[in-house]
Amino acid sequence: MIKTRFAPSPTGPLHIGGLRTALFNFLFAKQNKGEFLLRIEDTDKKRSEKKWEKEIFENLEKLNLFWDNKVERQSKRKEIYKIYLEKMLENGTAYYCFCTKEELDKEREELIKQGRAPVHQGKYRTLPLKEALKKNGNPVIRFKCPLNKDIVFHDLIRGAIKINTNDIGDFVIAKDLNNPLYNFTCTIDDYEMQISHVIRGEEHIPNTPKQILLGEALNFPIPEFAHLSLILGKDKRKLSKREGSTAIADYLKQGYLPPAIINFIAFLGWNPGTDKEIYSLDELIKDFSIKKVSKSGAIFNIDKLDWINGMYIRKMNLDELTQKCLPYLKQKKGIDNKKVVLAYKDRLKKLEDITKLTDYLYQDKLNYNKELLRWKDMQDREVKKSLTDALNLIKENNENIKEKLIKEAKKASSIGNFMWPLRVALSGKKASAGPDEIINIIGKEESLKRIQSALAFLTKS
């Protein structure tokens, strides 16, 4: 059975890159009727926090990326790692190393100076275990890396990748029996969880031969690998917090819709090869292909996210959208927020936009520059006349306001001469919904009040 896993370390919020890794693992597993598993890599006690673990769960759930089975936590698996560690120590594929940090730093520096791979090929690698156990000090446990051997693996996305063991060296697999390190725990867990496909970020390519070597030393079957390119920022560098948020939670908070986020992230490095760009999660499961994932890094472009999100907002049914907009809207007696949402759904890129766009609907007193009331080169008295006409028309009518306004507007020398001052009087804004929509939302009484205020405003100066 196909099994994939998402294995974040709980040291920060779930970010764009992590989400894409999770998504691709999810899609690949689901389209093969396999399992998508979740493993928390929290062996680093200093940096791992429960709150981040929770944050990761919550956000995956919000995005409908549900995992199978229960979550594995590395911190709960110490005993298992210990058994494998002892096994490797005993069969000589790992050894205790007593080198101090200072010695290693010096060695590294020297190697770089000589233009050689800065890796450690330990002087303790031949020290028998029995002797090592008698020796004083705080040794770490290193893998005894085979010398000058080419490790080749076939990456599902990139094809064959070859690395020579001389460029790897005897890497540390555990601080001691009770404190195993990443490459080791990862190898053990992928084996024990029977992971068939390891899909992860490109930064793990150098770790892959290490994990293969470890797997070989333990007689594990080797899984398939696929390495995703990195997601970059506008400056073509690794996406950093500096340029806006990278945390998924922030996008959710701003009112980017989960299916839009999924759709957008899926297209960062993958596409179906057709013109279809709007994809639901189910459709993605069907059409996704790991082999078609692109090899080069993709720049995170918020404009496209905005566009996709706008598409999803416009597609949504009004009741549901209104519910989702509620947190971003003010409340006022007499105002039906459903009408507000209807008037603005075509103008939103993300839900939070609606707050600023509609603030004027809820205000008791509008604050705008008098000049705004003037359409092109209208005279003050023309503006007043337009507003007065509008005032009377609205006063006398309760129905079909839109048609009546247009009919009246057509009598004017230009439609704008009538409509613009009215719209500004009602909204106080350069850009807003149409006058009829505003009247429909705030009601006749409030509309008349606003037009009168505008007239008074004009007269005053």
Add this chain to the structure above:
RNA sequence: GGCCCUAUCGUCUAAUGGUUAGGACAUCAGGUUUUCAACCUGGCAAUCGGGGUUCGACUCCCCGUGGGGUCACCA
């Protein structure tokens, strides 16, 4: 510095070795709108450089160059 990955419009990307190098976002122009948005039409815009292989190269190979990753007692 060693090793590894990578390179098509500004961005995301498409193109069994043969296409006027296609689409989308952004942008620009026009239409529709009182305005803004939405919508419709159209325009601008790319194969990193140099060598090969080939009748023919975005595509394959080599050498550069750029970008990225990694070389932790982090993951």
